[in-house]
Structure formats: C-alpha cells, structure tokens
Amino acid sequence: xxLVLALGDLHVPHxxxxxxxxxxxxxxxxxxxxxxxTGNLCIKEIHDYLKTICPDLHIVRxxxxxxxxxxxNKTLTIGQFKLGLCHxxxxxxxxxxxxxxxxxxxxxxxxLVTGHTHQxxxxxxxxxxxxxxxxxxxxxxxxxxDVNPSFVLMDIDGFRAVxxxxxxxxxxxxxxxxxxxxxxxxxxxx
Amino acid sequence: MYRDTxxxxxxxxxxxxxxxxxxxxxxxxxxxxxPDEYHLQTLDVLLGACPQLQPSVDIMTVLSRLMERLSNYxxxxxxxxxxxxxxxxxxxxxxxxxxxxxxxEDMPILSAVTLYSSLLKFTLHVHPDRLDYADQVLxxxxxxxxxxxxxxxxxxxxxxxxxxxxxxEKYNDVVIALKxxxxxxxxxxxxxxxxxxxxxxxxxxxxKNNTLITTAEKVEALLELIKGLINxxxxxxxxxxxxxxxxxxxxxxxxxxxxxxNDDTEEMFKIISILKKHFLTGGPKRLKFTIPPLVVxxxxxxxxxxxxxxxxxGKEASVTATKIFQFLNQIIEALPNVPSPDLxxxxxxxxxxxxxxxxxxxxxxxxxxxxxxxxxxxxxxxKAQVTALQLIIGTLQRMHVFGVENRDTLTHKATGYSxxxxxxxxxxxxxxxxxxxxxxxxxxxxxxxxxxxxxxxxALKIANSAQQMGSNGQGxxxxxxxxxxILNKYLYFYEKGIPQITVESVESLIxxxxxxxxxxxxxxxxxxxxxxxxxxxxxxxxxxxxxxRYEEIKV
Numbered sequence: 001x002x003l004v005l006a007l008g009d010l011h012v013p014h015x016x017x018x019x020x021x022x023x024x025x026x027x028x029x030x031x032x033x034x035x036x037x038t039g040n041l042c043i044k045e046i047h048d049y050l051k052t053i054c055p056d057l058h059i060v061r062x063x064x065x066x067x068x069x070x071x072x073n074k075t076l077t078i079g080q081f082k083l084g085l086c087h088x089x090x091x092x093x094x095x096x097x098x099x100x101x102x103x104x105x106x107x108x109x110x111x112l113v114t115g116h117t118h119q120x121x122x123x124x125x126x127x128x129x130x131x132x133x134x135x136x137x138x139x140x141x142x143x144x145x146d147v148n149p150s151f152v153l154m155d156i157d158g159f160r161a162v163x164x165x166x167x168x169x170x171x172x173x174x175x176x177x178x179x180x181x182x183x184x185x186x187x188x189x190x
Numbered sequence: 191m192y193r194d195t196x197x198x199x200x201x202x203x204x205x206x207x208x209x210x211x212x213x214x215x216x217x218x219x220x221x222x223x224x225p226d227e228y229h230l231q232t233l234d235v236l237l238g239a240c241p242q243l244q245p246s247v248d249i250m251t252v253l254s255r256l257m258e259r260l261s262n263y264x265x266x267x268x269x270x271x272x273x274x275x276x277x278x279x280x281x282x283x284x285x286x287x288x289x290x291x292x293x294x295e296d297m298p299i300l301s302a303v304t305l306y307s308s309l310l311k312f313t314l315h316v317h318p319d320r321l322d323y324a325d326q327v328l329x330x331x332x333x334x335x336x337x338x339x340x341x342x343x344x345x346x347x348x349x350x351x352x353x354x355x356x357x358x359e360k361y362n363d364v365v366i367a368l369k370x371x372x373x374x375x376x377x378x379x380x381x382x383x384x385x386x387x388x389x390x391x392x393x394x395x396x397x398k399n400n401t402l403i404t405t406a407e408k409v410e411a412l413l414e415l416i417k418g419l420i421n422x423x424x425x426x427x428x429x430x431x432x433x434x435x436x437x438x439x440x441x442x443x444x445x446x447x448x449x450x451x452n453d454d455t456e457e458m459f460k461i462i463s464i465l466k467k468h469f470l471t472g473g474p475k476r477l478k479f480t481i482p483p484l485v486v487x488x489x490x491x492x493x494x495x496x497x498x499x500x501x502x503x504g505k506e507a508s509v510t511a512t513k514i515f516q517f518l519n520q521i522i523e524a525l526p527n528v529p530s531p532d533l534x535x536x537x538x539x540x541x542x543x544x545x546x547x548x549x550x551x552x553x554x555x556x557x558x559x560x561x562x563x564x565x566x567x568x569x570x571x572x573k574a575q576v577t578a579l580q581l582i583i584g585t586l587q588r589m590h591v592f593g594v595e596n597r598d599t600l601t602h603k604a605t606g607y608s609x610x611x612x613x614x615x616x617x618x619x620x621x622x623x624x625x626x627x628x629x630x631x632x633x634x635x636x637x638x639x640x641x642x643x644x645x646x647x648x649a650l651k652i653a654n655s656a657q658q659m660g661s662n663g664q665g666x667x668x669x670x671x672x673x674x675x676i677l678n679k680y681l682y683f684y685e686k687g688i689p690q691i692t693v694e695s696v697e698s699l700i701x702x703x704x705x706x707x708x709x710x711x712x713x714x715x716x717x718x719x720x721x722x723x724x725x726x727x728x729x730x731x732x733x734x735x736x737x738x739r740y741e742e743i744k745v
Binding site: 012013014015016017018021043045063064089090092093094098099101102105106108125126127140142143145 | 397400438442444445447448449479483486489490536540544577580581583584587626675678679682685717718721722724728
C-alpha cells in the first residue's frame with residue numbers, strides 16, 4: 001500500500017492565504033510516501049511545507065511558479081503504474097480531455113496528473129486515466145467559476161489504484177473514491 | 191484589623207527605616223505573604239506608601255508583582271471580579287503608577303513601559319470588556335513616551351512590543367485592537383525596524399485567527415499600523431533589509447490581502463481602492479508582491495457584480511465592471527517598469543478572460559493588446575516565449591467575445607509569433623496549437639475548417655524543414671515525433687467531422703510516418719506511434735458514429 005498525495009494550484013500568496021485549516025490538519029507528516037504536485041505553489045514557503053509532509057516531492061512548473069527550475073513535465077513509476085505529471089497550461093485547449101489523452105500518449109503513462117483548471121476531474125479512457133486534483137486552496141481561476149478546495153490521495157497497490165478525492169464544500173470535507181485496475185497484460189504504456 | 195492596625199504600622203516602619211534594600215524586601219514580603227483579598231481592600235494604603243519609599247527601590251518590580259498577583263487572583267476566581275470594580279482597583283493602580291513615575295524624574299523609559307505593560311495585562315485579565323481602561327493605559331504610556339523622543343533602548347523596545355502584543359493575544363481579534371485609539375500612537379514611537387516587527391506580529395495574529403477585516407475604515411486603520419511594511423517610511427536610502435526577510439514580510443502582506451473582504455460590492459470597492467492607494471507608494475521592490483493579490487481580489491469582485499439588467503441603478507451605480515477594469519489597468523501598468531513584465535503579461539491575460547465573461551469586447555481587446563506589446567517588447571528569452579505563447583493561445587482559444595475583425599487580428603498575430611519562435615520543434619508545436627483557435631466547440635461562428643487545416647499543414651512544413659536541415663534530434667525533439675504529434679491533431683479534428691480533414695489526408699500522413707527510415711532507431715517516436723495506432727483501434731471499437739469514422743481509415 002503506497003500513499004501518493006496529488007495536489008496543486010495553491011497560488012499562495014497571490015490568490016490564497018494558505019491551505020484550509022481542515023486540510024492542513026489531515027496532511028500529517030510521515031503517513032504519505034510520495035507527493036506529486038501539479039505546480040503553481042507559488043512560493044518557496046509552500047515547497048518547504050510540502051517537504052515536511054513527505055520528503056519525496058515531485059513538482060512540475062506552473063506558469064506562476066517563482067522557481068523556474070521545475071521541469072515542464074515528469075514521469076515516475078509507483079507500484080505497477082507509470083505516472084505522468086504536467087501542469088496543463090501547455091496543453092491547448094485547456095482542460096480538453098482528448099488533448100490531455102494525447103499528452104498521456106506522449107509521456108507513455110497509465111495515469112496522467114495535471115492541473116491548471118482548478119477543477120477536480122478523473123477521466124478514464126482505454127489508454128489510462130487522467131486525474132486533476134483541482135486547487136488545494138480553492139484559488140481563483142479564470143477558467144472555472146466555482147472552485148472548492150480539493151486534493152487527491154491515491155492508494156497504489158500493485159495493479160490496483162484507489163483514488164480518494166477530498167473536497168471542501170461549505171466548510172465540510174467530503175470524500176469520494178474511484179477505483180482503477182491495470183490489466184497485467186496491458187500494453188497501454190510500452 | 192489588618193487594614194486599620196497592622197498594615198499602617200508596618201508600612202510606617204518600612205518607610206521610616208529609609209534603607210532601600212530593607213524597604214524592597216519588606217514591601218515584597220507584604221505582597222507575597224498576605225492574601226489577595228486583603229490587598230484588594232487595602233490598595234489605597236499600600237499604594238500610598240510607594241512614592242514615600244527611597245527612590246532607588248525597584249518600585250517597578252514591586253508594583254508589577256502586585257499586579258501580577260491580583261491578575262492571577264482574578265483569573266482563578268471569577269466571583270471576585272465585582273470586588274475589583276468596587277474598590278476601583280484599576281484607577282488606583284493607574285494613579286499610583288502615575289505618581290511613582292512623577293516622583294522619579296529620571297526613571298528610565300524601560301521602567302515606565304514595564305509598569306504600564308503590567309498594568310495593561312492586569313486590565314486585560316480583570317476587565318477584559320473595558321476597552322476604555324486599556325485605552326487609558328496606552329494613553330498614559332504615550333504621554334510618557336512623548337517626553338523622550340525615539341527610543342534607543344532595545345529592552346524598552348522589546349517591552350513595548352510586548353505591551354502592544356498583549357491585546358492581540360488576549361482578544362485574538364485585531365479588530366478590537368483597532369478600536370484602541372491610543373494603539374497607533376504607541377506604535378508611532380517605535381523605530382522603523384521595530385515597526386516592521388510589530389507589523390509582522392499583527393499580521394500573524396490575523397492569519398492565525400482567520401480574522402476578516404470588513405470595512406474600508408478598519409482597513410485604513412490597519413494599513414496605518416503596518417505601514418512599516420507597506421513603504422519605506424522616511425528612510426532616504428530605502429531600507430537595508432535581508433532579502434529573505436523582506437520577501438517573507440512582503441509575502442505575508444500579500445496573504446493579508448485575502449483577509450480584507452466584504453460581501454457588499456460597494457464596500458469592497460472602497461477597500462480595494464484603499465489598498466491601491468497604499469500599495470502604489472510601496473516602491474518597485476514591493477509591487478510584484480502586493481499587486482497580484484490585489485488584482486485577484488478585484489477579479490473576484492467583478493464576479494460578484496450584479497448583472498447589468500438586475501441592477502436598478504444600471505450604469506449609474508458607482509461600482510461597475512467598466513470602472514473596475516479601469517482600476518485593474520491602473521494597477522497592472524505599474525508592473526512592467528518594476529521590472530516585472532512577465533507578471534504583468536500574465537495578469538493582463540487573466541483580466542482579458544474576465545472581460546470575456548462580462549462580454550466587454552473593447553476592454554478584452556485592450557488587455558490583449560497590452561499583453562501582446564509586452565510579449566513583443568519584453569519577453570525575449572526563448573523558453574519564456576514558449577510559455578508566454580502557450581498562455582496567449584490558451585487564453586485566446588477561450589475568447590468568444592471578439593467580433594470577426596478583432597479575432598482575426600489577434601489570431602493572425604498569435605500564429606505569427608508561433609512561426610517566429612527560435613527552435614523548430616517549438617515553432618511546430620505552437621503552430622499546431624493555433625489550429626484550436628479556429629475551432630470552438632460551442633460556438634458555431636468560430637469554426638473555420640480551412641484555417642484549421644492551414645495551421646496543421648504549416649506545422650507539417652515546419653517539421654519537414656527541420657528534417658531537411660538535418661537537425662534530426664531524437665526523441666521528443668525529433669522531426670518524426672513531430673509528425674506523429676501532428677497526426678494526433680489530425681485525428682482530433684477528423685473525429686469532430688471537419689470536412690477539410692479528409693480520410694486521405696490522415697492516411698497519407700500515416701503512410702509518411704511509416705516510411706520514415708529513422709524510426710526503428712528512435713524508441714520514443716516508435717512508442718508514440720504505437721500508442722497512437724492503438725488509440726485509433728480503441729476508437730474504432732467504440733462503435734457508433736465515432737467507430738465509423740475510424741473504420742474508414744485504412745492503416
């Protein structure tokens with residue numbers, strides 16, 4: 001059982017003061033094995049904070065990130081899954097699932113994690129899964145009018161991934177879950 | 191009996207002995223030994239003796255201890271609070287302190303401040319609802335400070351910070367501290383560095399307690415208190431602050447902006463106007479921290495504006511979208527000179543999207559113009575250009591507000607920029623991204639198959655010329671990869687049924703890729719091609735209209 005925290009688009013301090021206190025109390029150091037972040041933190045303070053939750057931190061560059069050294073995209077393998085990470089402002093039209101699926105083919109991954117739209121989505125297609133953890137702070141987005149703070153926790157176990165999405169709606173944390181199985185003989189990501 | 195007999199006699203003895211060490215020790219004994227209720231009842235007498243003691247006795251500590259004991263007494267026994275009021279403990283202590291300070295003319299400022307600090311803490315514990323008492327204490331403190339000019343004693347400064355922090359900690363609500371009229375006056379006496387420290391303390395209190403500051407008036411008062419962070423005050427050369435510290439301070443000011451909020455749009459507009467006034471005095475180093483959150487607050491305000499039709503005042507209302515967009519322009523245009531052109535560029539595009547949602551065509555066009563000018567004049571780094579262009583194309587793709595002419599001008603410019611990027615692969619990708627500018631799913635007026643095909647063909651040409659030039663990079667920069675990416679785009683539009691993207695064009699592109707000799711040695715391109723073919727297979731198996739489309743492609 002490997003826990004992977006996926007979050008991004010915090011936009012601190014431009015668009016939000018901080019993560020919601022209810023989220024902060026849930027993100028306890030030592031429980032999570034990997035963090036994948038879609039970008040737009042934007043400042044070093046947030047980078048350092050995420051590192052205290054889990055030292056294995058993978059970040060890609062959002063268009064407002066202060067640190068220009070983050071890569072445009074990244075891939076990593078967890079369990080039997082290949083994961084791809086990209087902020088998403090590079091893929092036009094923004095939020096278009098078919099175009100994101102193309103990026104998924106380019107990166108050759110089973111699970112693609114992107115952000116930019118501040119809208120949680122989990123899109124399953126024959127080539128794999130596209131997940132958008134939304135904005136962890138519920139930051140303003142010109143793309144999306146109603147943004148609720150959200151993040152995703154993935155529990156990866158061999159060929160099985162359970163995706164938990166946590167959303168803060170009207171002051172309450174709501175959880176939903178989706179399951180994905182990767183067929184052992186699949187060539188989805190040669 | 192204690193009050194009438196014991197205490198007066200004891201005090202007489204103490205005063206008469208005129209030995210400062212004995213006096214100090216004995217007074218302290220009285221305070222520590224006798225119970226607090228006694229002290230309450232005999233405050234007059236006890237305090238009356240204090241000015242009569244030798245000047246070198248540390249009255250400061252004696253009185254502080256007394257006040258501390260009484261504070262704790264009140265804290266632990268809520269029922270005795272009425273007694274405090276009954277014996278007018280506060281005013282007696284206040285007067286006593288005043289007399290002591292008067293009696294010792296050259297008492298160091300540290301002692302005076304410590305006394306008032308203890309008295310304030312006493313007041314906060316015993317009479318938390320009497321803000322006027324707290325204000326009085328601060329007032330007396332101000333009077334003391336006014337005689338001495340700027341303070342140079344660091345211990346005294348620390349004590350003042352402690353004095354000012356006490357109400358914040360007690361009430362956990364900066365708004366209450368803002369009601370103490372003498373509070374800002376005390377802050378005035380701090381040196382600039384301490385003003386900044388105090389400002390940080392105040393902001394931290396707000397953030398920790400999630401306090402919302404809701405009126406323009408309170409915002410003005412707050413900004414006055416933290417002005418050490420907002421601008422350079424009277425330092426002629428600007429401040430010499432450690433860079434990391436400066437960044438942290440400014441970031442906390444930025445976070446603070448999100449706590450200044452009111453549901454009422456008129457009040458909110460007043461708030462952002464005040465912020466603008468103060469932030470624009472901040473000087474170039476601060477703008478890049480303070481302007482972005484202000485822009486975002488303003489954009490959020492636009493979303494809350496009543497729709498034109500619903501507003502009974504129509505365009506005469508003082509807060510209209512137009513006015514706010516003007517406001518936005520004014521604050522963003524300060525940025526390029528900072529210099530922060532990248533930031534300004536991004537903010538202009540954000541505003542353009544907001545204008546798009548409000549159906550304000552000329553305003554959206556103006557924002558795009560500003561963004562384009564910045565792109566042309568200020569963004570010259572190749573990597574920065576690639577990202578900037580992605581933002582331009584991405585934003586423009588979502589605009590539905592433009593009429594044909596304006597849209598043509600902007601898309602023409604965007605495709606032009608794309609073709610002029612430095613590296614061929616970047617050019618190619620930007621150009622095929624532009625194809626999306628000519629096909630908006632939900633807007634039939636913005637669906638031009640010819641232009642889509644034109645972009646894709648142009649992208650192919652660029653990929654071709656990259657190949658000819660022998661700049662055959664491998665992997666993701668290789669020209670074969672570019673062909674395959676373009677194929678994916680062909681499929682995207684083919685699936686939508688655009689007539690100009692014919693089966694033949696798709697098939698010939700597939701054939702071209704298959705014939706590529708360099709493929710076997712390029713695993714990246716090979717696997718991308720394989721997954722593309724697999725994608726086509728999946729789509730075929732979907733059946734229905736999509737399945738039929740893909741059925742027609744002969745691979």
